[in-house]
Amino acid sequence: MQAIIEVRDLKTVFDTNVVHNGLNLTINEGEIYGLLGPSGCGKSTLLREMVMLQKFEGGDIKIFGKSLKRMSHKESQALCRRWGVLFQAGALFTSLNLYDNIALPLKEYTDLSENMIQDIVKFKLDIVGLKQDDAFLYPSQISGGMKKKASLARALSMDPKLLFLDEPTSGLDPISAREFDRLILKLRSLLGLSIVMVSHDLRSIYDTLDRLAVIDNKKIVYEGTLDMIHQEKSEFIQTFFKAAHE
Amino acid sequence: MQQARIEITHKDRELSISFFGEFNLYHINDCESQIKKYDLRTLDKITLDFLQTNSLDTAAALFLNRLQKDLSQRNINIKWLLENKEIEETLQLIRERKIESKNLPSHKKRTFLEYIGDATCKNYRGFLDFISFLGVLFYAKFSALLSWKNLRYKEIFYEMNESAIKALLIVAITSFLIGVVVAYQSAYQLKIYGANIFIVDMLGLSILRELSPLITAIIIAGRSGSAYTAQIGAMKITEELDAMRTMGFDPYLFLVIPRIVALMIAMPILIFISDVMALFGGMIISNIYLDISSSLFIERFSNVIAAKHFFVGIVKGPFFAFLIATIAIHRGLRVQNDTQSIGINTTKSVVESIFAVIVCDAIFSVFFTNLGI
Numbered sequence: 311m312q313a314i315i316e317v318r319d320l321k322t323v324f325d326t327n328v329v330h331n332g333l334n335l336t337i338n339e340g341e342i343y344g345l346l347g348p349s350g351c352g353k354s355t356l357l358r359e360m361v362m363l364q365k366f367e368g369g370d371i372k373i374f375g376k377s378l379k380r381m382s383h384k385e386s387q388a389l390c391r392r393w394g395v396l397f398q399a400g401a402l403f404t405s406l407n408l409y410d411n412i413a414l415p416l417k418e419y420t421d422l423s424e425n426m427i428q429d430i431v432k433f434k435l436d437i438v439g440l441k442q443d444d445a446f447l448y449p450s451q452i453s454g455g456m457k458k459k460a461s462l463a464r465a466l467s468m469d470p471k472l473l474f475l476d477e478p479t480s481g482l483d484p485i486s487a488r489e490f491d492r493l494i495l496k497l498r499s500l501l502g503l504s505i506v507m508v509s510h511d512l513r514s515i516y517d518t519l520d521r522l523a524v525i526d527n528k529k530i531v532y533e534g535t536l537d538m539i540h541q542e543k544s545e546f547i548q549t550f551f552k553a554a555h556e
Numbered sequence: 557m558q559q560a561r562i563e564i565t566h567k568d569r570e571l572s573i574s575f576f577g578e579f580n581l582y583h584i585n586d587c588e589s590q591i592k593k594y595d596l597r598t599l600d601k602i603t604l605d606f607l608q609t610n611s612l613d614t615a616a617a618l619f620l621n622r623l624q625k626d627l628s629q630r631n632i633n634i635k636w637l638l639e640n641k642e643i644e645e646t647l648q649l650i651r652e653r654k655i656e657s658k659n660l661p662s663h664k665k666r667t668f669l670e671y672i673g674d675a676t677c678k679n680y681r682g683f684l685d686f687i688s689f690l691g692v693l694f695y696a697k698f699s700a701l702l703s704w705k706n707l708r709y710k711e712i713f714y715e716m717n718e719s720a721i722k723a724l725l726i727v728a729i730t731s732f733l734i735g736v737v738v739a740y741q742s743a744y745q746l747k748i749y750g751a752n753i754f755i756v757d758m759l760g761l762s763i764l765r766e767l768s769p770l771i772t773a774i775i776i777a778g779r780s781g782s783a784y785t786a787q788i789g790a791m792k793i794t795e796e797l798d799a800m801r802t803m804g805f806d807p808y809l810f811l812v813i814p815r816i817v818a819l820m821i822a823m824p825i826l827i828f829i830s831d832v833m834a835l836f837g838g839m840i841i842s843n844i845y846l847d848i849s850s851s852l853f854i855e856r857f858s859n860v861i862a863a864k865h866f867f868v869g870i871v872k873g874p875f876f877a878f879l880i881a882t883i884a885i886h887r888g889l890r891v892q893n894d895t896q897s898i899g900i901n902t903t904k905s906v907v908e909s910i911f912a913v914i915v916c917d918a919i920f921s922v923f924f925t926n927l928g929i
Contacts, residue, residue: 404893404894404895404896405894405895405896409660416581420581420582420584420585421582421585422581422584422585422615423585423588425622426584426585426588426615426618426619426622428660429618429619429622429655429656430581430614430615430618432655432658432660433614433618433650433653433655436653436655436658437653442658442659442660442661443661445660445661446660446661446663448894449894450892450893450894468581469580469581469613469614469615500649501614502642
């Protein structure tokens with residue numbers, strides 16, 4: 311298996327507050343990889359650093375074998391098109407309808423004909439389980455679950471091989487959340503995606519993740535599969551997974 | 557990795573297309589235009605060769621699906637040379653989805669007439685909405701203020717500081733410059749007639765009665781009115797207003813009335829500052845261009861300008877402030893659940909409040925003239 315993301319000795323500092331210090335992890339191709347930890351431990355920060363929304367102090371992050379540290383603007387733009395990001399609240403462009411939200415990167419970055427774009431948008435809507443009738447609705451007119459699906463469709467519009475999900479099931483009812491988990495698993499097998507996600511949802515963690523990393527106290531306290539996690543003596547892991555274990 | 561490209565060979569009635577490297581959405585258009593060069597009617601067989609292809613994305617698979625449908629309609633045979641399992645799976649995935657049989661809902665464009673009708677109706681409704689906002693404000697809310705205890709003094713002083721005290725400098729500088737400009741323009745004309753001293757009458761009347769209140773109102777509408785709309789609009793989007801309501805805090809008492817009261821108190825003060833600064837500017841120009849010393853200017857001023865002119869200007873203040881604050885807040889409350897509507901409503905809030913201020917000023921003019929003030 312090939313590593314798609316490598317984080318080495320990462321150090322992040324906000325003013326005087328050290329968030330990560332000497333953090334290491336490896337995410338392999340084709341994996342669904344979870345980032346867990348108590349709130350405020352810097353999971354979302356790590357995710358933001360991976361997608362280049364945030365600078366880090368020391369260490370290095372490599373994605374697709376490219377180091378994010380010294381990267382030209384052009385390289386980083388090219389890299390951005392190779393992944394999709396699903397934000398916690400969807401972050402759909404509220405001034406555009408769903409069709410245009412999904413079609414926007416296609417229109418900006420490719421020379422595809424309008425017919426082809428339409429086919430692609432229809433396919434993306436279909437694959438995330440939205441109805442074609444919803445295509446011309448605006449983000450303010452749809453429910454939370456539909457927003458998540460639509461922003462997933464937008465994240466997938468350029469056919470990325472890597473997907474970042476920031477708390478994909480937060481704010482969804484349990485039924486929609488399980489449906490979303492199934493959707494993620496389905497997309498992974500259909501499209502051969504690698505997925506990195508931050509999650510708090512225990513069911514979702516057990517149902518979807520292949521491997522996970524637990525961040526606590528500025529470091530990774532556990533990295534690996536779910537089977538071995540109960541033997542770990544971290545306080546967070548003990549309390550968090552206790553409920554599921556009993 | 558192999559460079560992505562396609563190669564087309566044409567022989568008799570046969571076309572063979574080979575795909576090399578990664579075939580993805582960046583190459584579709586190129587491929588499409590290359591195929592278009594050939595007259596499809598002269599063909600009866602097409603070979604699609606994927607033996608050299610590393611990978612295929614879903615967009616490319618959609619394109620091939622479309623090509624296949626197109627060709628089979630023309631009774632052209634397709635031969636797939638395919639060994640890569642992943643590519644086959646991607647193609648299969650697209651075929652199963654039957655995208656071509658799914659239709660987007662019809663998306664009717666509006667005609668010009670429809671657009672005008674819709675806009676008129678919306679504006680009319682917006683106006684009615686504003687009237688009802690004023691109704692609620694007066695009937696339900698001001699009555700709650702009959703007791704002084706219900707006024708929120710902390711918010712009022714905070715808003716006075718934010719929207720008026722912090723605007724002092726800009727109001728002062730702008731008024732000073734207006735005074736300079738008006739004096740400068742009229743000095744030249746007055747000099748021709750030798751009517752130098754009348755600049756005092758002219759400046760005194762125009763600045764005290766009209767210019768200062770208007771300039772101040774326009775600055776405040778642009779600076780503080782827009783801030784009210786944006787603040788309250790953002791609060792509406794983040795559901796802060798709903799949260800306040802559920803906790804039993806009336807947004808009118810907490811947000812609306814303090815802002816209106818604060819601006820109504822602060823506006824006359826700002827107009828006074830503006831009067832002083834504009835006259836100061838005028839006085840300097842009179843001194844330089846018309847040789848009217850400052851003591852002469854002040855003496856003449858106290859002789860010819862009655863106090864009523866000053867009060868006419870000051871009295872307009874609370875009225876302008878009320879218009880600006882209510883329009884700005886009403887616009888803020890009308891923000892819909894998307895980010896663009898904050899921008900639209902802020903623009904409209906500024907335009908409408910300036911317009912309302914000017915209309916109100918015109919009414920005052922007629923009113924005062926008829927009263928002989």
